[in-house]
Amino acid sequence: MLNNTCGWIAQAAVSPPGAILKGRQKADWLVIGGGFTGLSAAHTLAELHPQARIVVVDRQRAAQGASARNSGFVVAHERPAPDELTGRPLNAQYHVATAIGKAACAEVKRRVASLGIECELSDAGYFFAVHDPAKLEDADLQVQTLREAGATAELIEGEALSQRLGSAFYQAGIACRGGNGLLQPAKYVRGLLDALPENVSLYENTEITGLEHLRGGGVRARCSNGDIEAGQVLACVGAFLPRVGLVDRTVFPLELSASLSRPLSDDEYARIGGAAPWGVLSTRPAGATLRLTPDRRLLIRNTVEYRHRDLAGHSLAVRRARHLTGLERRFPWITDEHLQFTWTGHLSATRSGEPRFGKLAPGIYSAAGCNGSGVARGTLWGRLLAEMASGGQSVLLTSVLNNARPGWLPPRPFFDIGASIRLRYEAHQARTEY
16 A cells, blocks of 8 residues: 655654644744744744744644645745736736735745755756747747846757756746755755744644634634643644635635656666756646656646545555656656655645635634645744734835735635636646646
8 A cells, every 4th residue: 555655754863853832821922833934934923023922733743744745845936827918907016015025935935044954955057848849939028028027037948958957858948046045845844943932832733723812812722632822822823724714715625646767877867868957837727747856856746626625545556656647758778676765745725826814803813725835834824924923014024015916816606616627637738748
């Protein structure tokens, strides 16, 4: 039976387990969720309130959820959509979003440097690349738009791209640097966890099942073995706000699966021309994400699904076979023997592509809806959410709040039907790119 073991987590040393919350606890601040956003928020709160008691709770092991399971792309410059290109209606909005993205990447670099986190962070950028050149429409205008937004971007085609990636599969791509980067996500989020200040207490395997306002002020969070009363709560649980008793009709989860190979041998590495580590993002939402890691492993993520039950067992094996097919299309000598890890993870998405960020109720704040850019944006949102809840103001916070228009979701089953149809359509459109 195939087990759901994340290759990133397996390579990152596991932190000692935290305690399970029992009985009644009191805190000044409660952070729900031990991923990029929650841990970044906890660090910021500790910096702003060094005398306060800050508590972080996670329903499973902290730093081992969706944050540790993503592909490790640090996104400053998104690829511009057709309406965002230079001279088109949404170009100004693209520049606003890019400014936020660049600030988010700078926040990751600051955390890595200040906390001394070893997570293989590289600022060499990555590629937006395609097998079918028709799926990189307006390529020259995309490059121009990226450059005007501050990126270092160039169009690379044919043999030149094959040499950079060690694969003849990709026919055209935009190399994008100037902020974009790659890292090992499990090592990064574990670094945030291990460096939590002394005034932060961690409780793991503690599931918050509801929140209620107290008559005298503050919020009580209930769990199976007790509860915790806090002055203010930051819910950093991505698309799963209903799990903690908060009604939300803006963010939904998507389930992704990925496989990571064993390290390539010297002979295998020579077959790809000894290429430097790289990352590739598809231009289609359902296309494949690829990486060649610093330790010569190949990662592929080429499934995205709207599901209500997590993949496991035979279902996960079916996705693993799809991963293998995707790798074989790029590297024909790859075999099943190469795949060492296969796992699933979740992405929090919104209809508009913009986040759910801000105050939900008195004393309760939330940030969600990374839409695939969680490493950088999740880190930044954690900081800004803590600053906002502490009464802080800044130009950057105002910009994020102004862009926090996630869009309303129709009720089930209408949304379920629509989401399933849309993802099938995207998979069909991306069939040459998986």
